[in-house]
Amino acid sequence: MQKKFLIYGEFWEGTLPSLLENELRLRGYDVKIFDFTKIVPGISDRRIINRLKRKIFSAWYERRVNLNFVEYAIEVKPDYIVVSKGLNLYPETVVSLRQIGAKLINWNPDDFFNVKNTNDNLIKSFKHYDLIISSRPQLFDEYRDRGGNQLLFIDWYYVPELHHPRGGEFKHELTFVGSWSPFREEFLSKISSQIAIWGGGWEKSSASFKGAHQVNAKIISQKEMSSIFSSSKYSLNLITHENRDLSNLRFFEVCASGGLLITENNESSTSYLIDGEDCLMYNTAEDVNQILAGNFDLSSIALNGYKKITSGKNSFGDRVEQLLEALS
Numbered sequence: 001m002q003k004k005f006l007i008y009g010e011f012w013e014g015t016l017p018s019l020l021e022n023e024l025r026l027r028g029y030d031v032k033i034f035d036f037t038k039i040v041p042g043i044s045d046r047r048i049i050n051r052l053k054r055k056i057f058s059a060w061y062e063r064r065v066n067l068n069f070v071e072y073a074i075e076v077k078p079d080y081i082v083v084s085k086g087l088n089l090y091p092e093t094v095v096s097l098r099q100i101g102a103k104l105i106n107w108n109p110d111d112f113f114n115v116k117n118t119n120d121n122l123i124k125s126f127k128h129y130d131l132i133i134s135s136r137p138q139l140f141d142e143y144r145d146r147g148g149n150q151l152l153f154i155d156w157y158y159v160p161e162l163h164h165p166r167g168g169e170f171k172h173e174l175t176f177v178g179s180w181s182p183f184r185e186e187f188l189s190k191i192s193s194q195i196a197i198w199g200g201g202w203e204k205s206s207a208s209f210k211g212a213h214q215v216n217a218k219i220i221s222q223k224e225m226s227s228i229f230s231s232s233k234y235s236l237n238l239i240t241h242e243n244r245d246l247s248n249l250r251f252f253e254v255c256a257s258g259g260l261l262i263t264e265n266n267e268s269s270t271s272y273l274i275d276g277e278d279c280l281m282y283n284t285a286e287d288v289n290q291i292l293a294g295n296f297d298l299s300s301i302a303l304n305g306y307k308k309i310t311s312g313k314n315s316f317g318d319r320v321e322q323l324l325e326a327l328s
Contacts, residue, residue: 009084158256165258166230190285229259
């Protein structure tokens, strides 16, 4: 009898829960979803009125999420419950979900204990999950000390339907796609070339920074992002150190889109790609400036990076196969 999955999270194009739903359905699994953004306003619909309602009545919406999720789980009787993050789920909710007999899995794109991306709900629920999935194996000793039961390393990925070469000529010299942070603004301020930037929060950057670079303070779709990578001479990747990352989605998405990746030199990046052959790596902002002033066979490097990533079982579908193998 085919196993039944219940997935909790945010469902729109490119989100982990949505991708997981699609991949499991392709493999013939019975999949049910619980999209908490249908209950909590101001997430999928960002109108001011909805964001205000979410802020003022957050406790009420959170209680509704918990009650409705438990009721739905009891109704569908899944074999596996996969929670993406779960910031809105009370610890007692997670405990009660265990009592229906499903295996509880938390697949969190963020560091569970990064104060900027966690809360008391998630921290107190952490030890109650049967399986924790993370792209940060360097944190697993800490996760075990904090009560993590079974830990599974599944790395970041690309999505072939969203991230692929688009062809055409270069429209941009150097691009960066990602949200604003003080560290990122400081790092990018040291780059001597103008950067075309897309991402949320960049309206917070300084006037001098906006004057020096082409800042597009908006969130773009996965397809738009891939198109930018394909049409950029260089695509810069910055790791989120606040999240204690060594890798990220951009590492795979840029290469899969046929872009030339400039990324941090660390143990994760060097396990996939060779500096100077498949991508270009840096340790400091001055290294990036030297790369931009250098003489490289850019087309050859981008093509090698594309081949390495796309032939190396790094798609989201490949990651789902890892999950299913672990559950078998």
